[in-house]
Amino acid sequence: MTYSAHFRIWRGSAAGGSLQDFDVDVSEGEVVLDIVHRIQATQAPDLAVRWNCKAGKCGSCSAEVNGRPRLMCMTRMSVFTEDEAVTVTPLRAFPVLRDLVTDVSFNYTKAREVPSFAPPEGLAPGEFRMQQVDVDRSQEFRKCIECFLCQNVCHVIRDHEDNKPAFAGPRFFARLAELEMHPLDTVDRRKRSQEQHGIGMCNITKCCSEVCPEGIKITDNAIIPMKERVADRKYDPVRWLGARIGRRGDGGAEV
Amino acid sequence: MSSVTSAPGRAEVEARTLRSDRWWVSPAVTFGVLFLFVVYATWRAFEDRHYFAEPYLSPFYSPCLATSCAPGSSDFGAAAGDWWRLSPALLILVFPLGFRLTCYYYRKAYYRAFWLSPPACAVAEPHRRYSGETRFPLVLQNAHRYFFYAALVFNVILTWDAILGFRNEDGEWGHMGLGTVVLLANAALLTVYTLSCHSCRHVVGGRLKHFSRHPVRYRLWTYVSRLNARHMLFAWLSLFSVAIADLYVRLLATDMFSDPRFF
Ligand code: SF4
Numbered sequence A: 001m002t003y004s005a006h007f008r009i010w011r012g013s014a015a016g017g018s019l020q021d022f023d024v025d026v027s028e029g030e031v032v033l034d035i036v037h038r039i040q041a042t043q044a045p046d047l048a049v050r051w052n053c054k055a056g057k058c059g060s061c062s063a064e065v066n067g068r069p070r071l072m073c074m075t076r077m078s079v080f081t082e083d084e085a086v087t088v089t090p091l092r093a094f095p096v097l098r099d100l101v102t103d104v105s106f107n108y109t110k111a112r113e114v115p116s117f118a119p120p121e122g123l124a125p126g127e128f129r130m131q132q133v134d135v136d137r138s139q140e141f142r143k144c145i146e147c148f149l150c151q152n153v154c155h156v157i158r159d160h161e162d163n164k165p166a167f168a169g170p171r172f173f174a175r176l177a178e179l180e181m182h183p184l185d186t187v188d189r190r191k192r193s194q195e196q197h198g199i200g201m202c203n204i205t206k207c208c209s210e211v212c213p214e215g216i217k218i219t220d221n222a223i224i225p226m227k228e229r230v231a232d233r234k235y236d237p238v239r240w241l242g243a244r245i246g247r248r249g250d251g252g253a254e255v
Numbered sequence B: 001m002s003s004v005t006s007a008p009g010r011a012e013v014e015a016r017t018l019r020s021d022r023w024w025v026s027p028a029v030t031f032g033v034l035f036l037f038v039v040y041a042t043w044r045a046f047e048d049r050h051y052f053a054e055p056y057l058s059p060f061y062s063p064c065l066a067t068s069c070a071p072g073s074s075d076f077g078a079a080a081g082d083w084w085r086l087s088p089a090l091l092i093l094v095f096p097l098g099f100r101l102t103c104y105y106y107r108k109a110y111y112r113a114f115w116l117s118p119p120a121c122a123v124a125e126p127h128r129r130y131s132g133e134t135r136f137p138l139v140l141q142n143a144h145r146y147f148f149y150a151a152l153v154f155n156v157i158l159t160w161d162a163i164l165g166f167r168n169e170d171g172e173w174g175h176m177g178l179g180t181v182v183l184l185a186n187a188a189l190l191t192v193y194t195l196s197c198h199s200c201r202h203v204v205g206g207r208l209k210h211f212s213r214h215p216v217r218y219r220l221w222t223y224v225s226r227l228n229a230r231h232m233l234f235a236w237l238s239l240f241s242v243a244i245a246d247l248y249v250r251l252l253a254t255d256m257f258s259d260p261r262f263f
């Protein structure tokens, strides 16, 4: 079954742009990325779009479809009715390069700001021994495909460009949690999560979790546990006192 | 006016959102229900009457700590004495109120529905500036764990109230009525809500680095995690059950309904 769908695709650059209309054939089983490619092949050969795997694994084809951040290759046409216009724009929280392609280097800057994994001194690669129960939590965050949909939807920076320098974003809160929960990591990232990465700006409204194509429970399993750890370190006078008097000189971290 | 989602260098889109679904339904419903609850609870807390219908005590007034409490309702003594002239509900209100206000789920609910920050995902919020939970007063949300500890105590008290419901109007044990069921259900839902709390999940085991070294706490953490996945559900159910339990007691106390006794 083929039908003609109405598409509105944002075209332009940082200098300006607008939504342009296309009528295009859609066949059964197709996804939004297929249709964008058909438009590129038949009507707009210079339409810029980034993609790679077509299998929801490379995180390249992030865009906004009918206003919702999604992977184009994982958005089936069958979720729309045949007479519904399908609007595709580039990610709206990052600078646009051209058409559907944005410059996501903000995320690479933020990635570099997270202190990397630091195993105990004297332990060489190959000597690491870990229990599965101890790495389960970190492994959830390893599923991340770095599509940056979570970063894009987060209102802290999406609606407030001025917060970008002070805010790492949900993808990197997950990274901080991954390392903080890692059984062999030795760096205390709790205080800096608040002071350098801006986790306090997150108001746990969960949009990052809503859009994550890997289904990572970013808010429940990374951000809130990190906020609780920050509270251990910074906002819990009882634990603070306990750490002063007791043996734990590390501000109440528990091994 | 362009929306706050616009910024130099970004794709120029005038619309506040291009979402075509009914994204406003959920925040509107949340707003309505929470608003009604706040109005009802405020009215009841200030009413200072009809909160005790032997042997049932309304959860809004438990524990009743002032000398002015209805005779027989102060099961934990009138610790506050007689200088307290206002409704005894106001003495204890800060604990359940603070617990829900700082709850991670309710924060999401009211930041979205009341403060519109954001009203829904990928819908621009109306505020020009935003600092999240980094400054006073919102930085106080970090005290949630203390309200959690207080809530544990309140759960014991409300469970005790429900147990007292196994008496009749003359204080004799071994009886039960519909009110007993209402209070028991309320105490149970509040307990599940409290145990599913994110701070609880952290305290029982979440803060550990090595689960393998703490098998018991790990086990507890897995139980709490399972409850925690339904925290939103328990938050709503227990909100309704508190209001229903209070309303039920009020209906009895005002003789608008008489408690069906089972035995
Ligand atoms: S939960 Fe926090 S990090 Fe995630 S989108 Fe909302 S504000 Fe951003």
Ligand code: SF4
Residues within 6 Å of the ligand: A143, A144, A145, A146, A147, A148, A149, A150, A151, A170, A171, A174, A208, A211, A212, A213, A214, A215, A216, A218
């Ligand atoms: S956490 Fe999820 S939404 Fe965010 S970058 Fe990774 S896969 Fe994408």
Ligand code: FES
Residues within 6 Å of the ligand: A051, A052, A053, A054, A055, A056, A057, A058, A059, A060, A061, A062, A071, A072, A073, A074
């Ligand atoms: S093309 Fe790789 S995720 Fe869509």
Ligand code: FES
Residues within 6 Å of the ligand: B099, B102, B103, B104, B105, B106, B144, B148, B193, B194, B196, B197, B198, B199, B200, B231
């Ligand atoms: S997180 Fe909701 S009660 Fe603690």
